[in-house]
Amino acid sequence: MDPPGTVPVFLSLTGRQSKATRTRAARQAVLVSLGVISLFAIGxxxxLSYLGIGIPALQGAGGLLLLLIALDLLTGKGTTEPEAVEDVNVALVPLGTPLLAGPGAIAATIVFVRQADGHFWSYAALAAAIVVVHLVLWLCLRYSGVIIRVVRDSGILLLAKIAGLLLAAIAVQLVADSVRGFIAGAH
Known part of the structure; x- marks a missing residue:
């Protein structure tokens, strides 16, 4: 998870909306991420075992979803009609998941839970780390409005294009890691 690195994507998706809408989107995205990461930490x-899904499949699906979002950012689609329903959806997908609580974060969480080996303090430290990371994520997203005042509308458009390119690269890397995992025989 990369709290400062999510700011350009957050601004590209919410930068033209009101401060209240951005604040709500930041809160919702972080809460969705916290819920998803907590769910995967616990179970x-x-x-994954019940569904017969391996980490490579999770990476591939997340990569494809991120690629769709990246293409929207690069082509400028989806930025002309901000509606309340879309605000909620942007906070849930792609911000909450798969951007904040993506395949990498989910896989890392599952691995760290495995390493805890039933020790209470290990679980407590992992839970504290999850909460602290999400608090830092919320602070970065919540106060991203300062950047809007500096870069203005043309800067937000530029950030959207850069964020789209970076998201496309992340998506391709996730798909490549997925393919590598399938070839290696991981499930």
């Missing part, structure tokens, strides 16, 4: 292995 991630059981969920």
């Amino acid at each position: 991630g292995e059981a969920i």
Whole structure:
């Protein structure tokens, strides 16, 4: 998870909206991410096992979803009609998941839970780390409005294009890691 690195994507998706809408989107995205990461910390292995899904499949799906969002950012689609329903959807997808709580964060969480080996303090430290990371994420997104005042509308458009390019690269890397995982025989 990369709190400062999410700011350009957050601004590209919400930068032209009101401060109240951006604040609500930041809160919703972080809460969705916290919920998803917590869910996978508690029962991630059981969920993946029950569904017969491996980490490579999770990476591939997240990569494809991020690629769709990246293409929208690069082509400028979806930025002309900000509606309340879309604000909520932007906070949930792509911000909450797969950007904040993406395949990499979910996989890392599952691995760290495995390494805790039933020790209370290990679980407590992992829970504290999850909460602290999400607090830092919220602070970065919540106060991203300062950047808007500096870069203005043309800067937000530029940030959207850069964020789209970076998201496309992240998406391609996730798909490549997925393919590598399937070839290596990981499930």
